[in-house]
Amino acid sequence: MDRDFYTEDHELYRQTVREFLTREVVPHRERWDEERWIDRRVFAAAATSGIYALQVPEQYGGAGELDYRYRMIVCEEVSRAHALSFALTLGLQDDLVLHYLLDLTTDEQKQRWLPGFATGEIIGALAMTEPGAGSDLRGIRTEAKQDGEDWILNGQKTFISSGIMADLVIVAARTNPGGGSKAFTLFVVESDWPGFTRGRKLQKIGLPGQDTAELFFDNVRVPSENVLGGIGRGLHNLMSHLPRERLGISAGAIALSRTIFDVTREYCFTRTAFGKPIGDNQHVRFELAEMATELDVAEAYVDKSVLAYNEGKLTPVDAAKGKWYTSELQKRIVDRCLQLHGGYGYMSEYPVGRAYIDTRIQTIYAGTTEIMKEIIGRDLARGHSHE
Template identity: 75%
Template sequence: MERELYTEDHELYRETVREFLAREVQPHQDRWDSEKRIDRSIFARAAKQGIYALQIGEEHGGAGELDYRYRMIVCEEIARINALSFGLTLALQDDLVLHYLLDLTTDEQKQRWLPQFASGELIGALAMTEPGTGSDLQGIKTTARRDGDEWILNGQKTFISSGIMADLVIVAARTNADAGSRGFSLFAVERDMPGFIRGRQLEKVGLPGQDTAELFFEDVRVPAANLLGTEGHGIQHLMSHLPRERLGVSAMAIATSRAIFEMTRSYCKERRAFGKPIGDFQHVRFELAEMSTEIDIAEAYVDKSVHAYNAGTLTPIDAARGKWYVSELQKRVIDRCVQLHGGYGYMLEYPVAKAYVDTRIQTIYGGTTEIMKEIIGRELMR
């Protein structure tokens, strides 16, 4: 079935993205994974080439391009070369941090941060999760107390993507212990603020090149001018930005599923057993037929979600549906692709093996599958 998501302009952009990745990312991605860090300079080159931060307005150094289909193309091309650590770091910037900076900042804050973000000089992170608090945001224990023209921030965060590299960390903190869900606010903590301490870089199952860290805040004095959005509306701000984050997970999940499936299909044509290609065995053909069908159907839902996002009509419920289903599909498809590769599928020199370990987090971050189902179920029972 022919896909109708893209126009000629999008395909021209794809050529730009593909050429950039071949020149600037593909030669280095194995080294980044082995060194467990991505060269920081790549982000300035990526931003200059228009690989991310397209939505920033021209007045702040961006292109002012709001069409999410360009973001989808970046996901697809990153998946094609299996550069998933790099892809997650871009997703963090484009699908999370940037939209807090676009939607919640004052004119003065925009002027301070957006030009550096547009040039790739400023790398951001979002700090919600704590050692005892994951999906339950109201369990956040990090506090911020007003002191004149400053807030004094204390607490700890964990599992923070790009926590080591980030120059600007958006931190969720409790600002009023008696206000329930209205007792939280967001703060932009900058790299060199006294008392802001980066802990260890965490050892993960997959995505080794993408740094994930613990962060500590010990009497960090954050200027009142670094409050993001409205005081007391932190939970609401976080919730309102989840559809974009979850669409981003769906986009990368379907792109990776498609890319690894196509690699596996080619492998099944070339790998021989009992005197013929393994793709000539009916069971293998059935496996490929099932995966191809599932990917096509899920891709249609993602494409529909992209159109809805562009139109401003993508709901949190529909984003949650895509997030859980497509990420679970990714996990299932890549597991089956490993099986079809046999022993080679367990060797990290093969893209399918790297994708297997990198994929496991997809059903956890951005809201677990269980939380997504709970959100959808509650809506159905309202």
């Protein structure tokens, strides 16, 4: 099926992305995973080359490009480069941190933070999850109490992507003990502030190059000019930015699934067993046929979601549908592709083996599959009376 989705300008951009990855990422990706750390310089090079932060307005050093299809191209090409730890970090910056800094900041905050983000000198992180609060944001216990013009922040966060590397951390904290929808506020904590410490770099089973951390806040004094999006608006601001985050997961999931399928298809028609390519067996062809169909159908939904996002029409429910389905599809595709590779698929030097480990988190972060279904189910039930 022809994919009438990209223009000539998009394809020219694809060449830029591909050349950047070949030069700056592919030679280092294995070392990054072995060292569990991505060289920070690559993010400055990526931002300068327009690989992310395209949406930063021109007056702050960006391109002011709002078309999400450029972000999709980055997802596709980074997947083809088999650099998934790098892909996750780009997604964190472009699909999460940047949009908080674009949408919720004052003019003064934009002047302070966006120029550094546009050049890749500032790396950000989003700190919501706590040891006792994951999908249930209302369970957040980190708190901030007002002290004159400042706020005193205390608490702990965990599973924070880029938490070790980040210069700015957007922290969700409880500011109203009474609870309710106005109980939370977002604060931007800067890396060198007294009382802000980083715990251990967490040992994950996949995506080893992408640092994930525990963060601790012990009487951190946050000036009022680092309140993000207004006092008591934290929960609303978090919820309103979830569609973009979940679209990013869908884009990455479909890109990686397509990449591993293409690798496996090639393998099936070059690997021989019993005197013929394994792809000549009907069962293998049926497996490939099913996966090709599922990918085309899911890709059509993601493309539609991207265009809806460009028009400002992507709803939280539609984003949730895409997130759970494509992340679960990625798990199925990668698992089946590993099976078709046989013993070679279990070897870490093969892309499918590495993708198998890196894929598992997809159905968990940015809202679990179960939470996505609950969001969709509540929407379906809304407006219907119960007898």
